[in-house]
Amino acid sequence: MDDELDYGPFDGEIPERLEEDARIKGSSRNLSKARLCPVCPGRFTNVRRHVFHQHLPWYTNPLTACWTCHKQFGQNKMLENHCLELHNCNIADNIFKEEYQSVWTELMNGLLLELCQRYDKKTLDHLVEYVRTEAVFKQCQSAVFHWTDIPLLNFYNKKNRFDVEVLHAVFPPSAIYSLVHWKILALLLKGTEDAENLITFEKEISLYQCSIQKAIMVTDSHFHLDKMKQQARFSGLPIYKWKDGESVYQIRHLVANYAFPRRWPTIEEMGEIRRDRRIRSTAGIHPRIVKGEEMSVLNSWITDLEMLICVNRMISVGNVG
Ligand SMILES: [Zn+2]
Ligand SMILES: [Zn+2]
Incomplete structure (x- = not known):
């Protein structure tokens, strides 16, 4: 030993x-x-x-x-x-x-x-x-x-x-x-x-800035999880907290809004998202990108959307917020 x-x-x-x-x-x-x-x-x-x-x-x-x-x-x-x-x-x-x-x-x-x-x-x-x-x-x-x-x-x-x-x-x-x-x-x-x-490296980095204070629980109904994931220095969703004036807010639920087919979550990501019970998702196609797309591309997106309907905690499909 x-x-x-x-x-x-x-x-x-x-x-x-x-x-x-x-x-x-x-x-x-x-x-x-x-x-x-x-x-x-x-x-x-x-x-x-x-x-x-x-x-x-x-x-x-x-x-x-x-x-x-x-x-x-x-x-x-x-x-x-x-x-x-x-x-x-x-x-x-x-x-x-x-x-x-x-x-x-x-x-x-x-x-x-x-x-x-x-x-x-x-x-x-x-x-x-x-x-x-x-x-x-x-x-x-x-x-x-x-x-x-x-x-x-x-x-x-x-x-x-x-x-x-x-x-x-x-x-x-x-x-x-x-x-x-x-x-x-x-x-x-x-x-x-x-x-x-x-x-000799010495640098203090705080991953979370908020102090411990009783937080007001809120639901974020329009959250760009895809963007956050691109920027975050760790995967998964943190205990999402922020300060506004004297109050601390914390996300109880959030609705991840996927409006761009090219950034729709992959099966792997979807598995990860589903493990976090705080997250609900919506998926849709933003009108801005529909114009100018080939019909075949649009059809494949719609097929994908139909599959996304079956995903757990997917609360709406087709809606772009
Ligand atoms: Zn000393
Ligand atoms: Zn040595």
Whole structure:
């Protein structure tokens, strides 16, 4: 089991059941078992700690970083020593606090979106898909989340309004939060042409701007989901919220209006849309584009419309709003 974790029994960083395990087998065995770093040719008894310290931006492990100096130490002991030496023995004021969770989330968003660009992926979901299918990430097969990651990941999902109820295994990645795992992040960075630049990358990006405030539920009867999908940095519909004056509004239902046959949803998209119970759809042909079209094209559109009638939660066909 300790092989799978890529970190050794240090600083109380491992769950109790593993300490139990290590005691039975003897600690010398663990120390002699240095493991390969996924990034450099080095071998380390605690690869996770080494990678945080050497190969990732300072904030990726917020718990072992100095939040005053923006410096990563990889382990509590080193962080404490740093605070004792440089911050007049003041540990509490310089380490991670609950109020930094939002900043941490936004820094992670910034890094992941930057990685999206490097890998030429349109959305974070596409980046998840990339990690799921590329051979190099197979080495994350037995990676697990560290127990200290769990509250952070829960906050990350909540803050980004990602609909995740249960955290799953790291690999294969099931959702965006899986990308936050150190090994996946390290391999993603390594695969870029300028990993060195990304180690110092620091940009806060909020995927959702609205603060938590009781929202007024509304129905948007004329919504261009097709346009939103072209612009969004993730697939699926977010908890759609916006602020107007003092009030926050949230979409309870929306009617996606498909008025242009060339942008009608594909079967695949329709499946995705149907999974979101908030969405109703209408499909039609905008009068503006009817003129000048061949009769055969118009007929094929009408056949398609007839098929769309049968689709779940398609509330009107032929109507263009
Ligand atoms: Zn290394
Ligand atoms: Zn410091």
